[in-house]
Amino acid sequence: MTVRLIIDGVEHITDPAGPESLLSTLRDRLGLTATKNACEQGECGSCTVVLDGLAVCSCLVMTADADGAEITTAAGVTGADGALHAVQEAMIDAGAVQCGFCTPGIVVAAAHLFETDPHPDEMAIKEALSGNLCRCTGYGAIVRALLAVAEGDSP
Numbered sequence: 001m002t003v004r005l006i007i008d009g010v011e012h013i014t015d016p017a018g019p020e021s022l023l024s025t026l027r028d029r030l031g032l033t034a035t036k037n038a039c040e041q042g043e044c045g046s047c048t049v050v051l052d053g054l055a056v057c058s059c060l061v062m063t064a065d066a067d068g069a070e071i072t073t074a075a076g077v078t079g080a081d082g083a084l085h086a087v088q089e090a091m092i093d094a095g096a097v098q099c100g101f102c103t104p105g106i107v108v109a110a111a112h113l114f115e116t117d118p119h120p121d122e123m124a125i126k127e128a129l130s131g132n133l134c135r136c137t138g139y140g141a142i143v144r145a146l147l148a149v150a151e152g153d154s155p
């Protein structure tokens with residue numbers, strides 16, 4: 001089956017194997033490695049993308065079911081001119097990145113949160129990140145970074 005995907009604003013026509021996951025299509029078929037694979041079981045959130053306006057685990061989405069979808073990965077969160085998103089700037093400033101494996105998924109989930117709620121409170125931030133596991137930071141610096149964005153101008 002031929003599938004059309006709009007990924008970070010670019011059209012891709014691809015021919016996934018029957019049960020292929022969107023994560024596998026992104027990374028292994030299309031070479032778009034901004035989206036990370038840590039569990040492939042919907043447990044960690046490292047593979048988070050926004051698919052037609054919803055933050056989802058791309059390892060749990062069959063590519064065939066995403067035909068025609070618009071998808072944003074961590075690479076698409078960064079501006080076309082390479083400018084970092086306010087979430088990325090704030091996470092750097094707060095030292096909210098250690099090994100970095102969870103970071104693309106957290107950046108996608110957080111940027112999506114700010115699109116729907118420019119000034120989320122701490123509870124809303126924690127809820128938005130509830131599907132994203134980070135084994136390194138303890139979340140404190142991540143939440144502080146996102147609160148700094150929430151309390152400043154909209155990204």
Ligand code: FES
Nearest residue numbers: 040042044045059
């Ligand atoms: S790789 Fe998809 S949730 Fe972990």
Ligand code: FES
Nearest residue numbers: 098099134135136
């Ligand atoms: S920074 Fe290592 S898992 Fe989050």
